[in-house]
Amino acid sequence: MMTPGQLHRLRRLLCSLQDSTRDALVAARRRPARHFAKVAAVTSADTIYAIDRVSEAAITAWFDRHWPAAEWPVQVVMEGIEDDDTPLTFPRGTPVNRTLLKVILDPIDGTRGIMYDKRSAWALAGAAPQRGARTHTGDIFVAAMSELPTSKHAVADQFSAVRGSGLVAERIDLATGQRKRWRPRPSQARDFDHGFASFARFFPEGKAWLSTLEENLWKQLGVFGRNGGQLVFDDQYISTGGQLCELIVGHDRMVADIRPIAFERLGLSGALACHPYDICTALLLREAGGVIEDPLGRPLRAPLDTTTPVSWIAWANPHLARLVRPVLRRLLAQGGM
Template sequence: MTNRELDHARHLLCRLQDHIRESVIAAWQRQGRSFAKVVAVTAADTIYQVDRIGEQAILEWFERHWPKTWPVELVMEGLDEAEAVTFPAGTPVGQTRWKCILDPIDGTRGLMYDKRSAWSLAGLAPQRGGKTTLADIVVAAMTELPTSKQWRADQLSAVKGRGVVAQAVNVLTGERKPLRVTPSRAKDCRGGFAALSRFFPEGKALLGELEERLWQELYGRGGANSPLVFDDQYICSGGQLAELIAGHDRFMADLRPRVFGKLHVKSALVCHPYDLCTALVAREAGCVIEAPLGGAIRAPLDTTSAVDWAGYANPALARHIRPVLRRLIKRML
């Protein structure tokens, strides 16, 4: 595919997410708190009323706008994986050119209570059937879904090897302005934000112990002159990537699948491939996004596989934290 075609694909994903954002904002104004109603529980996640709004917006948009000369298989939370969804409708999967994985609304719980922005995520990869993985994604876009008091929503997108396109969108007027995003250039986490994801009671003690040991090995035990490392639990994988890209956070790791396995906890409330389908955007910004023990994240493009990951704002931070993190994972998990 030519650079021009890839950039057009990036543009299409951004327009799709504009449609999702506008649909969610309009529904919020109509429905308000009914967003929090549970409408389904699947193998992938709990589905809320707000999720259904995003899903419907996507299906309508693909039917109307996706190029018929680029047949695509759609993979997203909320669809029945037993029956493939393709566009043009009815195209056999074997005849599709692309595989597009989406999370219509990542961070549902924060958004449905009007607490914190969610993000709409999408990644596009050449179709390789069941062998297609996160590492194959060549185009990605992520768009902020704002709370009711926000007037601005950010949109970040990338084509592999071409850097990041970032815009700030005024959701009241539609005006767009270029947005400068620069990941932190710090070489350690002293005085900055960095954390392990620990959103639920299950596994929180083990994750807390691992994180405490991580900072102790890197910076020593507490005291009057202890270097502070601040913790911000953004319950949204796309939001976590956005915070790394924007320069707000320096390190983030999600080890829930390993921790739940260690504790024999059965839970679908982990990171899935659709939650991490915009890792390309973070990498194009200069961040390091990888498997916790190193190497590319090669999870299949499905809605049920559990994914763990580590993200560093820059290569220097990766070199600083990575050896200790890996040693503790091997020892404790």
């Protein structure tokens, strides 16, 4: 059991880790002939691009230098370096059953946007007590996510939290390193009129099925076509961390990523979906006052691995969740029709 002081120390460590990731990415961008969009590898979880390799090297170096491994032996779960046969632990080589913590990371969530300098990506991290294969997303008690900005950004945001202690938000001046606390607030809207609410459908696979489900949801809620239509706006931010940020800061009212359900209904195996490392910062939205759960209204309980597909739905506030939840459940029970 950690003391409150230890928990916040862990929170600050995760933030420091992500600071190093951001700094490594910014430095790499300054070098000539950086081909960030080149495919470096294809894994069972996702495609690894050249830009991902920059962050992976920064993370392992940071753990070697800065993690208090003697005090808190840790297993690190991360796409690209995590190997089922040889888990990554610190101190190096520590058996998993002798570690105290499991930290799951997504070094760059939103690779496709940032590698073209199109939109910010996010570094994600969640820490949980080590329970072996039984450790799941609901066990995460400290989380942090940090903006990985495009080249034209002057500031970058960072969010972190200890469960039950509220959200910590800081805005970082990229030129000076100065940090300023601020207080984001999710939308308190009671409906979806003239607001952003989206279903993730980033790729061709499953797009038609998801679009049909979404259209039927808005029809059931009486939004579709009312007053000439165009009442709900869509934002396909290819980053789970980015989607959570948009909810936390009050830009979006709902985001649903149920691609695994669509792929199962359509018989699409191997299609890219959200994984536990993508959603490891769900705690931050809850600490800000939002709601996040699985499509049946249950807490997220995905194992902390790199391959399990995860479906989730998030709302800016409990009222919107109560409005949509029963309608969406009914539609899913009917096959989305």
